[in-house]
Structures are given as C-alpha cells and as structure tokens.
Amino acid sequence: MLYHLTLTTILLLLSVASHAEGIKLTPGKWQIEVTSSMSMMPQPIIKKLEECITADQLSPAELMKDTGSCKVSDINSSGNKLSWKMICKHHGGEMAGSGQFTSQGSQMNGQMEMAMDLSGQKLTILNKWSGKRMGPCN
Template structure:
C-alpha cells in the first residue's frame, strides 16, 4: 500500500513539474531593450511622461520585465502564463508608501507588447494612477 502511494505521489509530482515547465511563453532568452511610455493621473491633473528605455536580461524562468527605481523594493505577488501571454501583479514599497499594480504582455518570439497599471498614494491625499504601455525587443545574448 505504501509503495503504491509513493509511486502515485511521484507520478503526480513529475506531471506537475512537467506542466510547469511547459508554462513558459514563446520568447527568446537574452538581453531585451524595453520601451515604456507612461501617463500619470492624480486628482485634477494628468501628466504624460517621456518614454523610458532600459535593458534587462529575460529568461524562460524570469520573463516579467521590471525595473525598480532607487529606494523601491518590489515583489511579484503572482505570475500567470496563458500561452504566450504573461500577466502579473506587483507590490512596491518606498518611503512615499506602497504601490500596487498589474501588468500583461504577449510575447511573439523576439518581441513583446503589453501594459502595466499602477496605483500609488497621492501626497495631497487620495490615490494616483500610472498607466504604461510597454514594448520589448530582443537585442543580444546576456553577458
């Protein structure tokens, strides 16, 4: 009886590991150039921000693009993969307060398109919102 139980448990664990491995999107691992265009909204004001570009190494085990600003500690709360689409939620802590957000990108081999929405405490009270569109392109191997 114990041998059958252990064998069943091993099979279930192997199958769940295999299904997790298949859950990676179709993306090229390596160094990506990421362009983010954002708009910040606060009570009574909307402020477009200039596009920002940065580079990040992405892999099939770490495929969520993120760039924490100095003084921020960010943590991915959840990551879901559905085909080539990756969605996530994130929480960042800084001296100004906690920011929360969600994002979604769709990989197409060596490019991706997507968005991210963040909410943050407004210094004058209430909550601010930042909406960002994101695009990425593979540029090289990571070194």
C-alpha cells in the same frame, strides 16, 4: 527607476513562468520602448532603450536581487500571455497594481498599472512597453 522596475518585473515574471510552454523570451540584444503615463503629468514620458538580455538574467535568483520591496503575486500564464499583481512598499507608502505581458520569443508587449495614495490624492502610473529582438548581444 520606473524603467528599471518595469524591465526587472518582466524578466522576473518570465523566469518564474518559464515552465509555461508558450512564454518565451529569446536572449540577445533587445530594443524596448516604454511609455509611462502618470495621472499628475499632462504628457506621457517615452523612453527607448537597447538592452542585452542574457540567459543568466532570466535566473530567478539573480532577478530577486533587484525587486527591492516589491512582492509579485497571482501570476497566471496561458499560452504566450502572462498576468500578475504586484505591491511595492517605499518610504512608508504602498503602490499596488497589475500587469500583463505577451511574448512571441523575438517580440514582446504589455502593460503594468500601479496606483498609490499620495497626500490624499490618487497617483496612477501606467507603463506600456513593446520590444523586439535585434540580434545577438555585442
């Protein structure tokens, strides 16, 4: 779920900030590596995936279907960099955090940190990602 949320968040923010000249993501086949670290787990989880990102997926209307109970705010773009804050409500709890993203069109990287109180303990999740465009979708 965290990987889907991460990818959805990236695409949503890019579509919202598409008016910013410096933020570009070229549609096509992408190889993305996501490293998730959680405060309650000793080792990070690393996941590599290949994803076909189409121009339609960069549509804000299409992406809003996948955000569920998450709300994005304080979106700022400067050059090829994007930053934001996000709050997600799930099962009576709330996760809050922030992220940043950099894209050069055929390469991207960034991170998103989320935190919540879980039965009196603070749970922190840090997702870092990097990706590169491999070519057109098959």
